[in-house]
Amino acid sequence: MDRLFIEAKPVIQQLKNAGYEAYYVGGAVRDYLLKREIHDIDIATSATPLEIKSVFPTTVDVGIEHGTILVIYEKKGYEITTFRAETKYIDFRRPEDVMFIRSLKEDLQRRDFTINAMAMDEEGNIIDPFNGQEDIKKKCIKTVGSPTERFGEDALRLMRAVRFVSQLGFKLDMGTEEALIEQAPLLQYIAIERILMEMEKLLTGKYVKQALKIARKTQLHEYWPAIFKQDHVIDQIVEMPIEELDNRHLWLLALYLCKTEEPQKQFKKWKMPMKEIKKLLRALTFLNWRMNSKWTNVQLYRAGKEIAVMVEKLVQVLQYEKPQSIEAIIDKKFAEFPITDRSHLAITGTDILEWTEQTPGPWVSQLLNQLEEEILNKNLPNEREMIRRWVKGWENQSRDKCSKH
Numbered sequence: 472m473d474r475l476f477i478e479a480k481p482v483i484q485q486l487k488n489a490g491y492e493a494y495y496v497g498g499a500v501r502d503y504l505l506k507r508e509i510h511d512i513d514i515a516t517s518a519t520p521l522e523i524k525s526v527f528p529t530t531v532d533v534g535i536e537h538g539t540i541l542v543i544y545e546k547k548g549y550e551i552t553t554f555r556a557e558t559k560y561i562d563f564r565r566p567e568d569v570m571f572i573r574s575l576k577e578d579l580q581r582r583d584f585t586i587n588a589m590a591m592d593e594e595g596n597i598i599d600p601f602n603g604q605e606d607i608k609k610k611c612i613k614t615v616g617s618p619t620e621r622f623g624e625d626a627l628r629l630m631r632a633v634r635f636v637s638q639l640g641f642k643l644d645m646g647t648e649e650a651l652i653e654q655a656p657l658l659q660y661i662a663i664e665r666i667l668m669e670m671e672k673l674l675t676g677k678y679v680k681q682a683l684k685i686a687r688k689t690q691l692h693e694y695w696p697a698i699f700k701q702d703h704v705i706d707q708i709v710e711m712p713i714e715e716l717d718n719r720h721l722w723l724l725a726l727y728l729c730k731t732e733e734p735q736k737q738f739k740k741w742k743m744p745m746k747e748i749k750k751l752l753r754a755l756t757f758l759n760w761r762m763n764s765k766w767t768n769v770q771l772y773r774a775g776k777e778i779a780v781m782v783e784k785l786v787q788v789l790q791y792e793k794p795q796s797i798e799a800i801i802d803k804k805f806a807e808f809p810i811t812d813r814s815h816l817a818i819t820g821t822d823i824l825e826w827t828e829q830t831p832g833p834w835v836s837q838l839l840n841q842l843e844e845e846i847l848n849k850n851l852p853n854e855r856e857m858i859r860r861w862v863k864g865w866e867n868q869s870r871d872k873c874s875k876h
């Protein structure tokens with residue numbers, strides 16, 4: 472058994488000693504059977520939230536209304552969820568109302584896919600009423616029960632199906648795929664934050680091409696951010712050697728290919744963090760520029776190492792070339808630069824103001840830009856006295872120009 476299961480075993484044992492049932496459930500059991508790395512352990516129990524709290528001295532009410540209590544044991548947190556059935560589903564979303572039950576099988580029955588609907592006891596015995604193990608062998612994603620009903624109850628499952636394809640490289644069961652085609656439009660009722668979270672997992676998956684092809688075939692992509700909506704974007708991406716690209720590269724690639732007029736608006740609508748949006752838009756500017764030009768020292772410096780590497784990888788992929796490892800090449804270039812950041816300049820804007828005795832304004836930053844270029848192009852050393860002379864020279868020149876007018 473995996474180390475994480477062994478560490479969590481006393482938690483299960485304490486629930487059992489108190490007279491309740493308790494099992495490992497969900498993704499951890501699936502990943503254990505798949506021999507994939509396990510991230511976190513989820514435990515399901517017949518104990519109600521209050522009963523769970525009476526068993527353990529340290530708990531946090533993370534989602535008590537849904538039956539989830541965080542138990543702190545040996546400095547680690549374990550999410551323990553009471554067996555539950557979900558009753559009413561409103562607007563194709565998971566219900567707010569849950570009903571606590573005492574049956575493991577019913578709890579497993581409300582779960583989305585057979586591969587996610589297995590439990591394991593503390594001895595390692597698998598409880599598998601919906602043949603999840605068989606579907607693992609067949610590499611198949613199949614809903615527990617009628618796919619039409621299950622997607623209708625909670626349309627996020629449409630996204631989850633495709634993101635598991637991306638993570639596991641499994642195929643969709645035929646019935647599940649047919650229901651996905653039929654019910655793709657239900658995704659419009661799901662909160663964008665939830666879709667985006669699944670989207671990020673999908674774009675990080677090892678089998679992302681397979682998942683993108685399914686999204687395109689089932690038209691699920693029509694309910695994704697506009698950047699991915701156009702058919703040609705996905706059609707092009709799946710033909711490119713994208714295997715080494717992470718999710719942020721794929722956002723940038725789609726952004727480049729979709730040629731949308733107002734990318735910032737799109738990202739904001741999808742509630743992406745502002746920092747991420749800014750980085751992507753900066754990277755897009757450099758990518759557009761780089762597609763028709765070669766890097767100069769100054770442009771590399773302006774882009775910064777991270778964006779330069781990202782752009783360079785995409786330039787290769789857009790030419791249908793497998794990206795070579797360019798980090799080392801770009802690292803070497805940056806190592807040769809006299810400065811790699813404005814803060815490395817031997818002077819500051821305040822020095823310029825003191826030397827010139829002029830009033831502050833945007834000209835200071837413009838002058839610093841010029842100065843950076845001179846230093847990067849090795850026309851001027853990054854030394855205080857040399858720079859002071861250079862600034863004085865610039866001042867005299869601009870005075871001459873003014874007096875001529």
Ligand code: ATP
Pocket residue numbers: 496497498499510513565581582583584587588625627628631
């Ligand atoms: P990951 O490795 O990404 O954490 P996971 O399968 O553990 O994958 P979670 O979102 O952590 O996914 O959910 C834990 C378990 O809860 C799932 O394995 C599944 O049994 C159940 N589950 C999660 N979301 C849904 C849903 N929308 N509908 C039904 N069951 C769900």
Ligand code: MG
Pocket residue numbers: 497498499511
């Ligand atoms: Mg999980």
